[in-house]
Amino acid sequence: MRTVSVILRRTALVLTAVFVCGGLLFALGYAFEDPGGGMAVLLAAAVVVPLAALTVLAALRRRLAPRVLAVAVGLYAVWAVIGLFVDLVDAPDLPIIALVLALPIAVVGLTYALRAGALLVVVAAVPFLSLASILVRESGHEGPGLGDLFVGSTGVVVIPLLALAALLLLAGALDRGPAADHGLPADQPLTKV
Structure with missing residues (x-):
């Protein structure tokens, strides 16, 4: 079971990296089209710098990273x-932030699969619940429809993140049985810290 868990963890990381990079390139492509120029460069930096910093932290400080990412998810x-009460940004900010948080969480998943899976579920739930609350609040003809929960930038981000979270949760669940037999904590790191 340990081998299957390692494969699931690594698969989740690779798929998350591909998904995040593709999604951010797509989103930033629009930023370079619409506002363009210096504003687009600032937007790109606002996305790339936190992504790189959190990913490096997750890779190098494996015991600290889950706590930092939990705080980041809480702030998210x-x-x-x-954002439900005040229009802060005229852009799909929640899906972009979800992508920024997903990659470092997947890196943490190499060491702590259950924690990373749970964090990724919360990251995916935030934009979904936000859009669902808007749907309920603006249930008239002008508001978003039920189909908007799964299409558009929110659905395109939420559904894959939930699938990736499921991979990490399954990897963590597979570790529970053998880890408990050896007297190790349930979410024992697979790699050296």
Whole structure:
């Protein structure tokens, strides 16, 4: 089971990296088209710098990274709640932030699959719940429809992130049985810290 868990963890990381890079390139392509120039460069830096910093932290400081990412996910949820009442940014900010958080969480998943899987579920749930609350609040003809929960930038990000979270949760669940037999904690690191 340990081998299957390692394969699932690594598969989740590779798929997350491909998904995040493709999604961010797609989104930033629009930024370079619409505002263009210096504003697009600032937007790209606002995405790439936190992504790189959190990913490096997750790779180098494996014990600290889950706590830092848990705080980042909490701040992300607070941002989403504030965004329900105040239009902070005229862009799909929640899906972009979800992509920025997904890659470092997947890196943490190499060491702590259950924690990473749970964090990734929360990251995917935030834009979904935000759009669902808008749907309920603006249930008239002008608001988003039920189909908007799964299409558009939110659905395109939420559904793959949930699938990737499922891979990490399954890897963590496979570790529970053998780890418990050896007297190790349930979410024991697979790699050296």
